[in-house]
Amino acid sequence: MNVMMKVKQQAELSHLIARDWWQGGLLALLIFAVFASAFGVVYSSHVKRHLSAEYESLLQQQDKLDNQWRNAKLEISALASHARIERIAKAQLDMSQVEPDYQVVVVQ
């Protein structure tokens, strides 16, 4: 008897709560919205942190590439220097300036 009453009471209680929720639908919705936005804040700040970290590493990469580019510019410039080309052309490739006798000029 006692047990039966308890069960009935519990059923009534959950029923009551459910009905209460149903009646206070707006309130429930608001509570849900509050939780949703709270999780949203947590999530977006998580995403932001990831993006910040990525941005930072990209900045570092940019810096590194800029550094490489600057060194490459210098290297190209050193390899393409006229003095070096002239030296290689004369010494290794046995080239020389074309004498005027061997020049043909085309005038259009």
Add this chain to the structure above:
Amino acid sequence: MTANTDTPATQPVIAWRFYFVLAALLLLLGGLVVRAGYIQVYEKQFLQFQGDLRTVRTTELHAQRGDIYDRNGEPLAVSIPVQALWVDPKVFLEDPSIRNSHQWLRLCQIIGRKPADLYHSIAAKAGKRFEYIQRQLTPNQINRLHSIDIPGIDLLAESKRYYPTAEVTSHVLGFTNIDDVGQEGLEMAFNQWLSSQDGKRQIIRDRFGRAIDEPETLQAMQPGKPLYLTIDKKLQYAAYRELKQAVMTHQATSGSAVLLDIESGDILAMVNQPTFNPNDTEQRHSYRYRNRAMTDLVEPGSTVKPLVMAAALESGRYHMGDHIDTSPGHYTLGGRTVRDPVNYGEMDLTGIIRKSSNVGISRIALSLENNEIINTLFKLGFGADSGTGFPGENTGKIAARRRWSEFEVATLSFGYGIMATPTQLARAYAILGSGGVHKPLALIKRDKVPSGQSVISESTARSVVSMMQSVTESGGTALQAAIPGYTVAGKTGTARKAVRGGYGDDYVAIFVGVAPASAPRFSLVVMVDEPKGEKYYGGDVAAPVFSRVMHQALMEYNIAPDKAHHPEELAHSEVVLPESGGKL
């Protein structure tokens, strides 16, 4: 609270228990509120500070100085990020045992310093918070230093300036000091434009050291702006090579060459000897790094004769076909003699320029008003700066006298008593070459070619150019300035150098001219100071340099040849160039 449990009536609520629990709960709640308020309000600053101390970092962003390029975008000055090793002596000296540590010894080994010396030099700066240990470390050193962790010692980003063309462009560019501030040349003139500003960012790091937030940028990073010059690296190198060769061959003390584009007023090449390698700080002596083409004055000697001739034509009293009698080749003015090497007899105006007759040109000068010559020289840019803003540029000297003795006028007409920079000479000839239009010179690339200002009549300019053409043809003083396939109009100058109390035995050899003479495109001056060999005439020393550099410029810019061995060949599409003349 309703008591509808098992025995509703038999167990009454004991009131004091209820209130006791209630009070206890309220007290706890109150305690929490007070604590929260205390933290939020009273301790807020302290806690936030402590929190930031653990997470917020200010990072510096090192910005590079602007690069310098030639007119075709070839790099002439490039900044490379490097690192400097620095120490906070206060922190470093807190732990004296560090000097025996393995790390310290290794650090000293990497940078090549004696541990005891370095330690003492840091100890001497005990009160300071910042001292450089070594600047501009090599990449290799930086790599090895990364593994070292000594309190108070750290790396700092900085820059090193490299000049890939080294001594070829050093006078024009100048150089920067170790703190990236321009000290000479364009590096100094355009320091503000090239300078960069380091940025400062505030970032929040998590415990893995990743940046997770950037609350604010304290100072935006501003890289230096790039500078594009009018210099053509190829022609600059050609001028450098030929001038160096000439200065060495003739054991001269110095030399300069300036190549101008007559169409635009751009300075395509500007070289000097002696020169220096700007990458080597040891070579920075003023006699080496002075840009003589702009800072040093020379007496132009005979190269001023075509300019006096221009004044004569402008006066309206002389015309192309006029003849002047120069016999007997010398005459006396106020006790002093003006002479030619030989008696040229009666000559036309072209002959005076071709033979560079002192008697002829001074006769003409004496028949003109004094201010007619001076005014023409001013119109042709003497006494005025180039407009490039180059630091230390000299504007030259023209004595503005009220009374001139006849001898002074005569010597003025062959280039004594006035002083000009090589650049001014090149500009004066460029004005003649452009048909009397003065275009402001530039070292910095311009978007638009300035229209210029007509300073002397076109017919005068054309006449003088055609007179000067005879100088490089048979019977002229500078056959070596001739260029196969092209006509050249120019003038030699060999001036005795003024020394205290008169003129000494040293000479300045000059050749200045324009090409092609039929439609001048380039103006080039070559000046060789104090050639020591047997040859010291402008026609022997400077003219060959002129020929080779000008030839290269004409070929680089694809200028059509205007002269052929057989004139009729030009009418056809193919021209075989004559075998005579210079080699390149």
